[in-house]
Amino acid sequence: MPLMSAGQAIVESLLAHGVDTVFGIPGAHTYDLFDALHAAGERIRFITVRHEQAAGYLAYGYAKSSGKTGVFSVVPGPGVLNAGAAMCTALGACTPMLCLTAEIPAPFIGRGRGILHELPDQLVTLRSINKWAGRIDHPTQASAVVAEAFASMRGGRPGPAAIETPWDVLGQRAEVAIEAPRAPAAPPPIDPDSIARAVEIVRAAKRPMITVGAGALHAGDEVLELARLLQAPVSAHRSGRGVVSEALPYGFSCGEAIGQWMNTDLVIGIGSRLELQHLRWKTMPPGLRLVRIDIDPTEMTRLPPAAGIVADAKAGTAAFLSALARAISPRASREEEFRAAKRKARAEFGQVQPQMAYVDVLREVLPPDGFLVEEISQVGFAARFGFPVYAPRSYVTCGYQETLGFGFNTALGVKAANPTRPVVSISGDGGFLFGIQELATAVHHAINVVACVFNNQSFGNVRRDQQTIYAGHVIGAELTNPDFVKLAESFGARAWRVENPGEFRTALEQALAADAPAVIEVRVERGSEASPWPFLHPSFS
Structure with missing residues (x-):
């Protein structure tokens, strides 16, 4: 059996399970894992992101659009917590996604000594937001733990898994046998x-x-x-x-x-x-x-x-x-x-303006094999009922977690898994700013997503509810935004600003043809959007 570190055993086990891409951010606790990723060379691609939540959402988008397992790595403690929204999303949306993280040195676990990135019980935290979570305590366990994680993610209702390895264990060396992938639990016999x-x-x-x-x-x-x-x-x-x-x-x-x-x-x-x-x-x-x-x-x-x-x-x-x-x-x-x-329903959707005018353009311009990644926003809500979907996995959603910051980050993962197919994300101005730093990721790795940002200078749904339900007591819902075009260009992305569906069509066609990271800012008058809720929460009275 070859002599290898726990980090090397993890990477070789990933390769044995067909993993070709890992997303994440290196840190002191995970140096030995990342050194093993470096040693793997062209056998595995590493995509650096700029925030741990993005690492999780890129892995989610990769998995959701391809059907394969998405893998990401973050440091323990705050890194895991930052990525927690993505793990919750994968659990709710039944998506196989693997988090690889570290732990504080093994002798200190559970002792509350204030070691860098220590949590009171990280493994319990991981188990609460994943289908399965486990720890590698010695290099000889690494391959078996990875195999168990993959079998768990794929057996029964799919879902995410997490593996933690103590900081000092990742660099330990031992003779290690790499396990072949295990068959997931067989479905029950049909009664x-x-x-x-x-x-x-x-x-x-x-x-x-x-x-x-x-x-x-x-x-x-x-x-x-x-x-x-x-x-x-x-x-x-x-x-x-x-x-x-x-x-x-x-x-x-x-x-x-x-x-x-x-x-x-x-x-x-x-x-x-x-x-x-x-x-x-x-x-x-x-x-x-x-x-x-x-x-x-x-x-x-x-x-x-x-x-x-x-x-x-x-x-x-x-x-x-x-x-x-x-x-x-x-x-x-x-x-x-x-x-x-x-036909009757689509005519009724026309009440939801201006959102449906933009949704119609999206469907007309995006090729049939393209991906649309939605995010909760006024246009995102309208797309949920008004954007026709022609194939499974081509409309990528957050499931019931409905996390702001999901859309653009997830779209990058979708594009990483499907580099030859067009990918468009839709966000509001509020949600886009949760993950705008990942424009740096898109430019650095040439991940050519078109991000459509519908800028109504507000958290539009919150503002509408405060006006209609709480007698106009608007608080925290009106926003001051940067110049999205200049900001995108400062990252090295292409950018357009439009103010109506006709201009949007032209910009979207140009952005897709450019085959480069791109942002289209769509200016929308604050409070001008019709409510989409009659088609999402209808009244049958």
Whole structure:
């Protein structure tokens, strides 16, 4: 067995698991890990960022857009805490992402001696915001711990993992065997009785709706076949968008699906927590029944269905389809009905101005294989229902954490994973300034993302709520901003300033053609945006 340090064993184990990119920031505690990354040479790419939260979000974007595991490294203590938002996001959005960090020297752990970057119990902190977390106490354990982390991230409901290694252990040397990747835990066998119950419920349903989430990203063919068999619309809120292309009559954005909801008598949830119906729409149609397909058995107790199939979304939907095909007759086509309903909904979206005018330009200019990375903002909210999505993983979202500063940083990770495909991020002025320092990362590494910054000089949603709910008591919501064009140019990025959708179209076309890091500032009058909430939190009264 070769003699190597714990840092070298970690890097060799990453390579054994197919990792080709690591994001992060080196620091004293992790020098031995970074020396091992340097020794790996061209076998692994390292992308330096300018803030630990960005390291996590670049890894998240890399993973979310590619389906591979995103990896990042930060120092312990404050570095881990700075990256915590990204780990929370990956946990909520079911994304395999690995944090590699250090710890204070092993003899001091838990003793409260005030060692540099000490936390009272960092491992407990990591376990609270990751699916799995562990520690390497000796170089001989390194490969096994890495293998366990990867198997945990991939088994069952995907999620992030974290590994900490004490400062003094990272440089220790020993004879180390590099483990081959472990197979993730096998999905549970599909229960035929659950399938039979679900089939009987479907047979009685007249107007079913299918809802998909991140768990169904790999099950698009099966979901579409199910939709055609049942003549059912397929709705999605965020992560499931594009599982069924919204260019097809069956693919509905959340806003388009609103018109179908109160006549729905059955929801078939596939790989989804069903936030859309139970937290966003809330009002339940009379007599509604629920069938669920989900790999996480706890989902069946969190939101109990009439029939629950605990299975991988692709395999479970295929088994369900096979049984349904034998039990029901073909249903009359509703495709024209669906097309008309979607046209009607899109006409109604036109009320949400000026946001929808910009969203329409984004869809018209961004090529079909391009990525849109959203962030909570007035245009980001409108894109959630108004931007048609044609393929899974091409619309990258933060999930339910909704973190400001997510969009641009995540888009850099998306581009790192997909260097030949166009990537556009949308942010408000407030959110963009959470991560604007990563323009330096984009320029330094030639990560050619186009960042669209909608500058309404405010935290627009907060300001609207304070005006409408709190009698105009506006506090902390109106902002003074830098000159975004000059600031972007000072980093070495290309920049444009526009004031209407026509100018935006021209600038977006030029920015994509430039194939360089770019910022488009869109000036929007403060308070001028119509509320998007009727299409996100509709009232059915």
